[in-house]
Amino acid sequence: MLVSSKRRRGLVKRGALSLLIAVGLSGCGFDTTQSALNPAGTVAQIQARMITSSFWIMMVVSVVVFSALIVAIIRFRAKPGQKTLPPQTEGNNRIEFLWTVTPAIILALMMIGTINQSFVLGKIYPASQALQVDVTGHQFWWQFQYPSANITTANELHIPVGEKVELILTSADVMHSFWVPRLGGKTDLIPGRTNYMWIEASQPGIYHGQCAEFCGTGHADMRITVDAEPPARYAVWVQSMTHPVSVPPKSSTLAYQGYLDFASAGCESCHTIGGTNFAGAVGPNLTDLSDRLMIAANLIPNTLANREAWIHDPQAVKPGALMPNLHLPSNEVTAIATYLGTLK
Numbered sequence: 001m002l003v004s005s006k007r008r009r010g011l012v013k014r015g016a017l018s019l020l021i022a023v024g025l026s027g028c029g030f031d032t033t034q035s036a037l038n039p040a041g042t043v044a045q046i047q048a049r050m051i052t053s054s055f056w057i058m059m060v061v062s063v064v065v066f067s068a069l070i071v072a073i074i075r076f077r078a079k080p081g082q083k084t085l086p087p088q089t090e091g092n093n094r095i096e097f098l099w100t101v102t103p104a105i106i107l108a109l110m111m112i113g114t115i116n117q118s119f120v121l122g123k124i125y126p127a128s129q130a131l132q133v134d135v136t137g138h139q140f141w142w143q144f145q146y147p148s149a150n151i152t153t154a155n156e157l158h159i160p161v162g163e164k165v166e167l168i169l170t171s172a173d174v175m176h177s178f179w180v181p182r183l184g185g186k187t188d189l190i191p192g193r194t195n196y197m198w199i200e201a202s203q204p205g206i207y208h209g210q211c212a213e214f215c216g217t218g219h220a221d222m223r224i225t226v227d228a229e230p231p232a233r234y235a236v237w238v239q240s241m242t243h244p245v246s247v248p249p250k251s252s253t254l255a256y257q258g259y260l261d262f263a264s265a266g267c268e269s270c271h272t273i274g275g276t277n278f279a280g281a282v283g284p285n286l287t288d289l290s291d292r293l294m295i296a297a298n299l300i301p302n303t304l305a306n307r308e309a310w311i312h313d314p315q316a317v318k319p320g321a322l323m324p325n326l327h328l329p330s331n332e333v334t335a336i337a338t339y340l341g342t343l344k
Contacts, residue, residue, distance in 0.1 A: 034208050036181040040228075042164075042200040043184035046117055054110060061106065121185075124196045130164035133157065137169075137176030137189040137211065139322055140218030141284050141297040151241045152272065154284030155297050156225045160234040161201050169195040174216065180209030180226050188213060201228035206293070217320025223298035237291075244287050245344045246275035258339025261332045270323075273343060283323060289343040296321070307337035 039045040076086050089095055127148065134145040135157075145152045159165045169178055171189040178197070179186040187197040201207070209224035229237065248255035259276075262268065268278035274287035289295070292302050296318050300306045309316070311333045314323040328336070 034181050034210075036185070038182055040205065040207060041183040041202050043121060043198065044182055045202070046121060047185050050114065050117055053113070057106060057110065061103075121198075123198070125164055125166045125198055127166075130166040130198060131159065132166050132168065133159075134168045134170070135178060135189070137171045137173075137178070137215070137222075139173050139216050140211070140222040140318075140320060142178075142222070142224055143172075143284065146238075149238050149242060151238065152285045153241065153288060154286075155223075155294070156227055156292050158227045158229060158234060158237050159199070159201060160231045161204050161228050163231070164198055164200045166196065166198050169197065175213050176211045176215050176222070177213035178209070178224070179212040180207050180224055182207050183209075183226060183228075186212045199226075201226070204228050204230055208298075218297075218318055218322075219320075221297060221299045221318050221320075223294075225293060225298045240291075240344060241274070241288055244274040245342070246273050246287065248339065248342050252342070254335055255339045255342050258332075258335035258337070261328075261335050262339060265326055265328055265332065265336070267336070286340060286343060289340050291344060304337055304341060307340055308333050311336055 036044065036051065037048060039048045132147055134147065136143040136145070142155050142157075143152065144154065144157050167178065167187075169187055169189045170193070171191045174191065176189040177186050178189060180199070183199045183201060184197060187195050189195065205228055207226040207228060209226065211219055211222040215222065248259055250256050263278070268280055270280040270283035272279050272281065272285045272287070289302070294300060295302045295306060296310055296314075299318055300310070311328065312330075313325050314321045315325060
């Protein structure tokens, strides 16, 4: 194959431009708070090793291929006055065997490693070997139920460090996808079907995730917080959830009024609060709301002002939210927001 000087210059220019773009992109910021390349659990570590090993294998392949390309461009370039083709390799069985078998061996090795780890990651652990948590995706929030402790909460998943957690995934409406990158990869929640995945945090901390499957207007704001706690602290959380403090004393005038307003406004028809007779099943369980870092499916910090804004007009805070605007007077909004701040 003859390569003209004009075409060769064009190839060099395109190569230089590609290199420039690659260097420019390498300077982009790297946020590790939600990165699969910054694993903090067993599953994520396995997946990160698979990503890294595949990357370096492909890098070696790329170096070999591009080196061969550069050598071919230089060695077989058209000489001034050359009219004939250089020696051809067509029909060279040794070369054709080499470039057919080598990729097959590389792909086979990658396949064996991938299949082996897929069996590890795809194992379903029974209740005797892992903490069971039922995860239900809603538009646009998450429900977490702990059958062994009879606990139901929302949006913040509490897990003990160093213990396997089996997540049993279902959807109440449309397709969602559970994804906390530092603890594990994505798994879909499909209506009418149950999927499984397990995670295990190797160190305490707050891990952020989100729904990774477009599920409607509020999809981008359907976030997840995982609080990985030392076993002793996790046990304290379980104890507090099974013995909630949910009815403020009458001496707490504003909070107690909020407790009454919560019922009169009809909030109890959608929300459950442990320790009370509020047992709605449409919206998130609010039992431990005061202990949560965020509200509105982890969209805004859990402050009195933000709780007031949310109750006053949910759509203004989170477009697409299915919670209705009840058009409550400001004094009721403040009272209910204050009451919710006492729930432990």
